[in-house]
Amino acid sequence: MDLPQLSEDELSEIYNWVDIVPLSRAKKHIGRDFADGVLIAEIIQHYVPTIIDIHNYSMAHSVQQKQYNWNTLNTKVFRKMGFQITQKDIDAVIQVIPQAIERILKMIQFKLDLFLDQQEQNQDQKQEKPIELKKNQNQVNNQKPIVNNKQNDKDQVIQDQKETIDILELKIQKLEQLVKLKDSKMQQLTQKLQQAGIK
Structure with a gap:
């Protein structure tokens, strides 16, 4: 399709979204800049390393190398995210071809949001599992001293807290992106109003 x-x-919106991501090359002509797939890989790494x-x-400059990069993205990355180009x-x-990369970027942006949301849900489900159940499993399987079990519980709590922090940081990044997009749209509207002679 x-x-x-x-x-x-x-x-x-797509141009603003791309501008948020720190890329290894300055963007001069988005079609040519993204033709070899490398900057797409950098965008994916920024959100889901x-x-x-x-x-x-x-x-890449050769068509063969560009095809290799895109095929690698398709089979090793996009497939894990639930789609392929x-x-x-x-x-x-x-x-x-005009708008070709913009249409792919739009699709990747949409699929990234879905993928990140799914990851957050999976993390939430892991955290909902009672720690007591994990403690009982450790006691039955390992028969370790109580001191070790307490240490295992502490390690698990620390791990859970780290996962929560990671999720919150992702949410903060998303919110910051939305704020930047809104600010950019406000600026564009203000410029249009000024050009039209409306203050």
């Missing part, structure tokens, strides 16, 4: 064309507002090895992707869309990006 071909990805749909984007409206001006959607394009603006655990599912991607950035060293698998190298800056069609060969037709990949070819369009490599050929720098």
Whole structure:
């Protein structure tokens, strides 16, 4: 299925979203900049570093290397996130067809949000499991002294707290992105009003 064309507002939102992510190269022409898939890999690494090895992707000028990068993204990363990009869309990006990369970025943004939400739900479910059950399992399986069991409980509490902090940090990042997007839209609207002679 071909990805749909984007409206001006959607394009603006995508450009703002990309600007939030620290990339290794300055963006001059988004179509050419993203054609080899490397900056896409960097965006994924920014949000979900655990599912991607950035060293698998190298800056490319040849069509063959660009295809390799995109195929690696498709099979090793996008599949884990629950989707894949069609060969037709990949070819369009490599050929720098107008709006091709923007449509893929829009899809990746949507799928990233779903994937991150799913990860948060999984973390929440893990935290809901009673610690008492884990303690009982340790006692039955290992028959370790009570002191060791207490240490295991402390370690588990610390781990749970770390996971909670990670989830909260992800939520803060999302909120910061939303604030930046809203600020950018406000600035654009203010500029349009000023250009129209409305203060």
